[in-house]
Amino acid sequence: MSHAGERAPAPTLTLLDATMVGIGAMIGAGIFVLTGLAVETAGPAAILVFALNGGVTTFTALSYAELASSIPRNGGGYAYVREVFSAPVAFVMGWTRWFTYMIAGALYALGFASNFIEFGHIFGVALPGGVLFWAASVVLVFVTLNAVSTAASGSAETVITLVKIVILLVFVAFGLQFVDLGRFSPFFERGNPLTMLPAMGLTFIAFQGYDLIATVTEEVEDPERNIPRAILLSVATTVVVYLLVVFVALGTLGPDGLAGAGETAIAQAAEGFMPVFPLVGTGAALIAFGAVFSTISALNAVIIGSSRVAFAMGREAQLPASLGRLHHRFGTPFVAIVASAAVMLVAVAVVPIRVVGNLASLFSLLGFSIVNLSVIRLRRQQPDLRRPFEVPFYPVTPILGIVLNLLLGAFIDLTTWALAVGWLVVGGAIYVLLSRRRGGPAGPTGALKPEISEPEVTVPTED
Numbered sequence: 001m002s003h004a005g006e007r008a009p010a011p012t013l014t015l016l017d018a019t020m021v022g023i024g025a026m027i028g029a030g031i032f033v034l035t036g037l038a039v040e041t042a043g044p045a046a047i048l049v050f051a052l053n054g055g056v057t058t059f060t061a062l063s064y065a066e067l068a069s070s071i072p073r074n075g076g077g078y079a080y081v082r083e084v085f086s087a088p089v090a091f092v093m094g095w096t097r098w099f100t101y102m103i104a105g106a107l108y109a110l111g112f113a114s115n116f117i118e119f120g121h122i123f124g125v126a127l128p129g130g131v132l133f134w135a136a137s138v139v140l141v142f143v144t145l146n147a148v149s150t151a152a153s154g155s156a157e158t159v160i161t162l163v164k165i166v167i168l169l170v171f172v173a174f175g176l177q178f179v180d181l182g183r184f185s186p187f188f189e190r191g192n193p194l195t196m197l198p199a200m201g202l203t204f205i206a207f208q209g210y211d212l213i214a215t216v217t218e219e220v221e222d223p224e225r226n227i228p229r230a231i232l233l234s235v236a237t238t239v240v241v242y243l244l245v246v247f248v249a250l251g252t253l254g255p256d257g258l259a260g261a262g263e264t265a266i267a268q269a270a271e272g273f274m275p276v277f278p279l280v281g282t283g284a285a286l287i288a289f290g291a292v293f294s295t296i297s298a299l300n301a302v303i304i305g306s307s308r309v310a311f312a313m314g315r316e317a318q319l320p321a322s323l324g325r326l327h328h329r330f331g332t333p334f335v336a337i338v339a340s341a342a343v344m345l346v347a348v349a350v351v352p353i354r355v356v357g358n359l360a361s362l363f364s365l366l367g368f369s370i371v372n373l374s375v376i377r378l379r380r381q382q383p384d385l386r387r388p389f390e391v392p393f394y395p396v397t398p399i400l401g402i403v404l405n406l407l408l409g410a411f412i413d414l415t416t417w418a419l420a421v422g423w424l425v426v427g428g429a430i431y432v433l434l435s436r437r438r439g440g441p442a443g444p445t446g447a448l449k450p451e452i453s454e455p456e457v458t459v460p461t462e463d
Contacts, residue, residue: 042199076212095424267288
């Protein structure tokens with residue numbers, strides 16, 4: 001429900017739309033940029049790195065699915081922690097998730113700009129303007145799209161994501177017949193399986209997008225049923241696509257070739273075996289085209305996610321109330337979208353990308369640990385709460401999610417940890433300032449507050 005005179009989010013997104021929001025964020029710039037870096041660190045075992053990261057993220061995805069079905073609210077991890085823990089803990093969760101999405105948006109915008117300019121070069125076209133111009137332009141275009149229509153942005157995400165999946169499957173289909181299994185030997189060529197752990201920490205950010213699905217829960221049809229399905233479908237699809245692409249890239253270009261190619265690793269692998277396509281051109285051109293689409297869809301997904309977290313925090317009075325209102329005409333969290341976009345544009349212009357990428361990974365790992373802990377705490381607080389989807393093998397699954405996320409976080413460098421503490425201090429100062437203005441800790445505004453405190457009859461798990 002909503003207050004009188006206020007609009008509530010409309011359920012306009014289908015199961016396919018919701019699934020594509022998650023896939024769009026996960027199969028983004030990461031598959032093109034991170035593959036070479038992972039191989040440089042772990043050699044052929046990079047394929048195992050992606051598989052293990054898929055396993056680690058599945059534990060947390062299951063926790064998200066249970067919480068989303070039990071607490072069908074916009075805001076994702078922030079909304080769940082807000083219901084289970086105290087206001088300060090929820091603020092930290094929301095503050096870090098909002099930051100992570102906005103920084104990821106800056107990363108994807110810059111990735112789009114580089115690939116778009118390169119795509120023009122392939123066809124002999126020198127595009128006017130530099131990387132910053134195109135990065136800022138794409139942010140403004142998709143912010144406008146999101147600001148005026150949730151349905152339009154969701155449909156655009158679905159189309160863009162389907163296109164890039166098709167491109168990657170074409171890459172796999174042509175490459176499988178040229179794979180040389182000898183390129184995978186020795187599998188642990190860096191001499192120690194433990195070399196996979198830093199590579200896992202580096203690439204983990206590629207598997208965090210499924211939580212964006214939970215941030216738009218109230219805008220999805222039949223959320224109690226569709227959100228858990230969309231989360232699990234997006235994770236499964238992403239892991240399969242990643243493993244196929246990395247297998248083909250390693251088997252065709254080899255670990256040394258991939259490590260040396262860096263962010264153009266997939267394109268260089270494609271150049272070796274893909275034919276020339278009508279209109280598109282060489283395999284490298286097709287992959288560059290796919291990279292443009294991938295970064296666009298990832299950007300659109302994090303614009304959606306970041307604005308919904310800000311919207312949820314504004315609605316709960318943990319950020320200025322204007323962030324928690326829907327536009328009277330468009331029905332979108334207009335102010336939250338604009339505020340998120342402003343931070344993205346600043347990050348595009350001034351923030352060192354590699355540093356903020358590590359910071360985003362660290363905040364994701366810590367946030368996911370809290371989400372897994374929320375499942376355990378909510379089960380103890382409200383054992384009779386209706387849970388349309390339940391985590392299998394409870395409590396082993398969420399405990400493994402906590403341990404493995406913290407383990408990967410331990411392999412992120414101390415500089416990143418120091419910056420994380422600095423960002424939390426800034427957030428803490430804002431929280432205290434807002435609390436003093438209100439005369440007390442933040443509390444829910446009453447809008448769309450789920451009645452989860454009243455136990456209901458438990459129903460069997462549907463999935």
